[in-house]
Amino acid sequence: MIESEYERMIVEIISSSGTARSHIFEALKEAKEYNFEKMDELLDMADNELNIAHSFQTNIIREEIKKENDSVTLLMVHAQDHLMASMLARDFADDIANLYREIYDLKNSK
Numbered sequence: 745m746i747e748s749e750y751e752r753m754i755v756e757i758i759s760s761s762g763t764a765r766s767h768i769f770e771a772l773k774e775a776k777e778y779n780f781e782k783m784d785e786l787l788d789m790a791d792n793e794l795n796i797a798h799s800f801q802t803n804i805i806r807e808e809i810k811k812e813n814d815s816v817t818l819l820m821v822h823a824q825d826h827l828m829a830s831m832l833a834r835d836f837a838d839d840i841a842n843l844y845r846e847i848y849d850l851k852n853s854k
Contacts, residue, residue: 750807750815753800754823760800761826764793768833775844783841790834797827 771786804820 750804751819753804754817754819756800757797757804757823758826760793760797761823761830764790764797765826765830765833767793768830768837772837772840775841778844778848780841780845780848787834787837787841790830790837794827794830794834797830801827 767786767790771783771790774780774783774786801824
């Protein structure tokens, strides 16, 4: 049971981060099949989820700065871990997607 707005925001970070990561890995599967339009769509969806998670993170940080909430919970650490892992996966996805595009171009330039 979520007991406070603080905990609800933390759960939103975890949820949005997880959804983003799912979209990222689906996008990489599409890239492997050279389905770049679908890959781009999934990466855009991931970006949207990451923006949502980042917005909740920003709100929590603002509360901390105003001293409205100064507790750091294990749940918050867990949420931060999810968000950072998803952001890192997103960064790597761009590089991997570019590699698949180059492979596709090389295969089709003969």
